[in-house]
Amino acid sequence: MEQAQNVTAVPLPPGPDGLPLLGVLPGVWKDPLGFFLKAAVDYGPVARLQMGPKDFYLVSGPEEVKYVLQENHHNYRKGYDQARPLFGDGLLTSDGEEWLRRRRMIQPMFNRTRLSFFSQFMTQATEEMLDRWETLADQGIIDAAHEMMKLTQTIIVRSMFSSDVGEEAARLGAAFDDTLEYLNRILFAPHPALAELPSAATRRNRRALAYLDAFIYRLIERKRASGEDTGDLLSLLVLARGEDGQPSLTDAQVRDELMTIFLAGHETTANALAWTWYLLGLNPDVEARLVEEIDTVLGGSPPAYDDLEKLRYTPLVLHEAMRLYPPAWMFVRHAIADDELGGYRIPAGEMVMISPYVTHRLPQHWENPEAFDPERFTAERSAGRHKFAYFPFGGGPRLCIGNNFALIEAQLILVRVLQRFRLRLALVPGSRVIPTPIATLQPKPGVPIRLERRY
Numbered sequence: 152m153e154q155a156q157n158v159t160a161v162p163l164p165p166g167p168d169g170l171p172l173l174g175v176l177p178g179v180w181k182d183p184l185g186f187f188l189k190a191a192v193d194y195g196p197v198a199r200l201q202m203g204p205k206d207f208y209l210v211s212g213p214e215e216v217k218y219v220l221q222e223n224h225h226n227y228r229k230g231y232d233q234a235r236p237l238f239g240d241g242l243l244t245s246d247g248e249e250w251l252r253r254r255r256m257i258q259p260m261f262n263r264t265r266l267s268f269f270s271q272f273m274t275q276a277t278e279e280m281l282d283r284w285e286t287l288a289d290q291g292i293i294d295a296a297h298e299m300m301k302l303t304q305t306i307i308v309r310s311m312f313s314s315d316v317g318e319e320a321a322r323l324g325a326a327f328d329d330t331l332e333y334l335n336r337i338l339f340a341p342h343p344a345l346a347e348l349p350s351a352a353t354r355r356n357r358r359a360l361a362y363l364d365a366f367i368y369r370l371i372e373r374k375r376a377s378g379e380d381t382g383d384l385l386s387l388l389v390l391a392r393g394e395d396g397q398p399s400l401t402d403a404q405v406r407d408e409l410m411t412i413f414l415a416g417h418e419t420t421a422n423a424l425a426w427t428w429y430l431l432g433l434n435p436d437v438e439a440r441l442v443e444e445i446d447t448v449l450g451g452s453p454p455a456y457d458d459l460e461k462l463r464y465t466p467l468v469l470h471e472a473m474r475l476y477p478p479a480w481m482f483v484r485h486a487i488a489d490d491e492l493g494g495y496r497i498p499a500g501e502m503v504m505i506s507p508y509v510t511h512r513l514p515q516h517w518e519n520p521e522a523f524d525p526e527r528f529t530a531e532r533s534a535g536r537h538k539f540a541y542f543p544f545g546g547g548p549r550l551c552i553g554n555n556f557a558l559i560e561a562q563l564i565l566v567r568v569l570q571r572f573r574l575r576l577a578l579v580p581g582s583r584v585i586p587t588p589i590a591t592l593q594p595k596p597g598v599p600i601r602l603e604r605r606y
């Protein structure tokens with residue numbers, strides 16, 4: 152796609168009519184996922200949506216998504232200023248040269264050797280959860296979404312701090328939960344100031360953040376003093392050195408990266424897994440095939456990092472779950488200068504919305520898009536599909552840095568759980584699991600399951 156030189160003569164994209172002042176907000180409030188998908192189907196790859204006083208540009212066509220995230224990414228900045236108290240200048244929300252410097256420095260922390268090291272935390276924590284499940288089997292219903300959240304939280308905390316956390320693990324977990332709640336409020340308050348209004352929740356969130364800051368800074372100080380490399384992310388970030396031999400990151404920068412990795416790196420994976428359990432519960436034929444592959448390839452031995460490449464069907468199941476329910480269901484960019492996109496004008500300063508949820512369900516790119524069909528991801532059936540028809544981890548230079556971490560983690564968990572248990576979906580007749588778009592796409596009110604031991 153060519154970048155336009157003079158775009159003032161180019162028309163604005165089409166979009167639905169809305170009410171005066173509110174625009175299309177009532178439709179968005181009622182059913183955000185349904186509304187955005189319909190807008191993309193009705194108005195095409197670039198649609199203009201008036202929400203309140205501002206226009207937003209929903210970019211859903213794979214070619215147009217590629218243009219924003221990759222080809223002309225320099226013109227689209229992140230600009231999550233309201234989330235600064237949490238992430239500071241961390242990777243997820245920073246822009247420009249400083250982002251690039253940090254990305255280059257942090258990328259190797261997620262290479263194969265490191266991931267293989269982190270996989271021990273994944274398998275250990277999963278085994279601990281399953282041992283606890285032994286006492287819960289046959290005892291009623293548990294929420295798979297909650298269980299996955301606790302599990303991925305344990306894994307990310309251990310990957311960040313390894314054994315340093317000790318007895319503070321529970322308090323730390325609660326503080327991180329509170330901080331996630333804070334993030335959701337900040338991101339979804341109609342105005343940033345509203346999220347900061349004095350209330351019991353604001354006070355609790357602020358206390359949690361202060362506790363986390365103190366905790367993280369204490370560990371950073373200890374690590375700087377000892378200089379000991381324990382292989383965890385804290386060690387890697389604190390001990391990183393530039394060419395001049397000086398620390399690459401200040402204490403505040405290490406804090407920002409740890410907070411970012413925590414917040415970006417567990418709720419997403421937990422949701423991917425929760426939706427996978429839900430879909431497997433609804434599709435026993437897929438579950439049976441998955442179990443057959445696991446039993447044939449591993450024969451009951453716990454999976455290790457190197458076993459994953461032998462599994463063919465397991466990753467397809469995860470991809471299909473993330474196609475239907477991408478945890479990062481929407482993210483945004485701000486146009487820096489006027490641009491032309493797909494024949495339409497994107498004015499400088501406006502906000503572009505990119506939604507994997509929407510693109511992943513477009514009927515012109517996906518046959519029978521609502522069906523759960525993991526085999527659509529086989530090499531044969533993927534041939535010819537646009538690379539940006541499926542992008543649960545984003546794309547271009549801002550591609551998720553933890554994508555391999557997440558895929559390894561999710562597969563190790565899926566495999567080990569299915570070696571020891573069957574998860575039976577236990578929906579009350581007439582009830583439904585509703586995809587709820589908050590910061591991530593959450594199954595509400597949860598994924599109720601009954602555990603059955605396999606052996």
Ligand code: HEM
Pocket residue numbers: 242243244254411412415416417419420423477478479482483543544545546548549550551552553554556557
């Ligand atoms: C299924 C799990 C996950 C999903 C669906 C997911 C999704 C995403 C997406 C869509 C982006 C790009 C956002 C944008 O372009 O605005 C992103 C960025 C990022 N993710 Fe993930 N993520 C997952 C797991 C993880 C994990 C496990 C970690 C860390 C251990 C992580 C850390 C990050 C970071 C640091 C960024 C910012 C990268 C940058 O801008 O340079 N994510 N993620």
